[in-house]
Structures are given as structure tokens and as C-alpha cells.
Amino acid sequence: RKEVEQDPGPFNVPEGATVAFNCTYSNSASQSFFWYRQDCRKEPKLLMSVYSSGNEDGRFTAQLNRASQYISLLIRDSKLSDSATYLCAVNTRGGGTSGTYKYIFGTGTRLKVLA
Amino acid sequence: DVKVTQSSRYLVKRTGEKVFLECVQDMDHENMFWYRQDPGLGLRLIYFSYDVKMKEKGDIPEGYSVSREKKERFSLILESASTNQTSMYLCASRVGSYNSPLHFGNGTRLTVT
Numbered sequence A: 001r002k003e004v005e006q007d008p009g010p011f012n013v014p015e016g017a018t019v020a021f022n023c024t025y026s027n028s029a030s031q032s033f034f035w036y037r038q039d040c041r042k043e044p045k046l047l048m049s050v051y052s053s054g055n056e057d058g059r060f061t062a063q064l065n066r067a068s069q070y071i072s073l074l075i076r077d078s079k080l081s082d083s084a085t086y087l088c089a090v091n092t093r094g095g096g097t098s099g100t101y102k103y104i105f106g107t108g109t110r111l112k113v114l115a
Numbered sequence B: 001d002v003k004v005t006q007s008s009r010y011l012v013k014r015t016g017e018k019v020f021l022e023c024v025q026d027m028d029h030e031n032m033f034w035y036r037q038d039p040g041l042g043l044r045l046i047y048f049s050y051d052v053k054m055k056e057k058g059d060i061p062e063g064y065s066v067s068r069e070k071k072e073r074f075s076l077i078l079e080s081a082s083t084n085q086t087s088m089y090l091c092a093s094r095v096g097s098y099n100s101p102l103h104f105g106n107g108t109r110l111t112v113t
Helices: none
Strands: A002-004 A011-014 A019-027 A032-038 A045-050 A054-058 A060-065 A070-075 A084-093 A101-105 A109-114 B004-006 B010-013 B021-024 B030-036 B042-049 B064-070 B075-079 B087-094 B108-112
Touching: A002 B021, A011 A019, A019 A084, A019 A109, A019 B030, A032 A060, A032 A070, A032 A101, A032 B042, A045 A054, A045 A060, A054 B010, A054 B064, A070 A084, B004 B030, B010 B021, B010 B064, B021 B087, B021 B108, B030 B075, B042 B064
Parallel strands: A011 A109, B010 B108
Antiparallel strands: A002 A019, A019 A070, A032 A045, A032 A084, A054 A060, A060 A070, A084 A101, A084 A109, B004 B021, B021 B075, B030 B042, B030 B087, B064 B075, B087 B108
8 A cells, every 4th residue: 555645537627616635644653744736747836734723725725634544635616727736745754863754745636627 | 935956957868877966955954855756656755865964765765876965955866877767856855844845846857868
């Protein structure tokens, strides 16, 4: 089982629709969680961090469910410009001498918003 | 805004060449990372560094080495490039607290022929 899993999609939705993605993680000791947006052939860009109580940024809402070990991203009133791949990232304490936290990424969910 | 700069956007190298990928960040971040991204496999961690002259192996370090002589610069070295190292390489940095996000450079698309 992968450490972080996402449905690859694509999710094809009409403009104005609401769409939700989930991301499951296997390590219950994971500490922090993020959503990134990646456009074709570009680098991932931070969309939002995910907080335990849930958080909202405009049309985007992120939630964390520690009991079931998943995070979610909800996009309301989808725009054409929201078309991209959405990556989740989970921060877990790594091994090695430093004990530094390691980021594990899902393979991404592709969203296409249709006119 | 955090700025992470990778020295080359596109590179074409021959099998067996030694390849250097450079990454510089301007935010005094402690931690720096090198990932490669391949279709269907997502982002995979090659190496990371939590401080100057410190480094740790990620999930796929074979065939790679790294150097961090200054805090702002993290170099990835392909000792002898092979065709299976053709990929998108992404550098990232962050402050050294557990809940801070990664900030990525714009990537280097490396082709090894």
C-alpha cells in the first residue's frame, strides 16, 4: 500500500460545479498536511495547509480526518482556471540521524473544468 | 515571496556524463530537498539536507549525490548519467519547523541520451 494515495482522475466538471478530492495516508504519526496545485510541466505550488479544525481560503476548503486518515479538498464554483493536477502532501517524521520530517506526496488528482 | 531558483530549465546530457543541478533559495531556509517527478510515479525524494554540510538519503538516492556547502545552495550530482535518470528534477526548501510547507523551484527537465 502506498503511503499517500489519491484518485488520479481525471475529474471532468462543468464550470460552477463543486468538486471534492480525497487523499488517504497510512502513517498515523503524520504531523502536517498540505495541498499543492501543479499545472502541466510546471512546479507544484502551495495551495493551502490543512489544519485539524478545517480551513477555508476563498472557494477552497480543506479538511483533515485523523481517525480515518484522510484529507480532503473542496472547490466550490469551479473556474476554467482551476484545471490542474492537485497533489496532497503529508509530513511524517523520517528516519536517519536527523529525524527530520519527510514530505510524502500523492501522485495527484487531475481536474478539468469544462466550459 | 520565497524564491527557489534552479539553474537550468532544460538540460540534455549524454550517457556517462557527470551532471550538476544547482538550486539556490533566498529565504535562509534550513531544509532543502531534491525530488524527481515521473508520470505515474509522482514526486520521489532523492536526498535532503537539514543544514549546511548535512545530508540524508531519501527514497531513491542510488546514482545521485548532493552537496550543501552554503545554506542557500543545494546541488544534485548525477555521477554518471544514465537514460533512466531522464526526468523532471525539482528542488524545494522550507524553514526548519515541522509544519512548514515546501516551496519548489521551477524544475529542471533533464534528458539523458
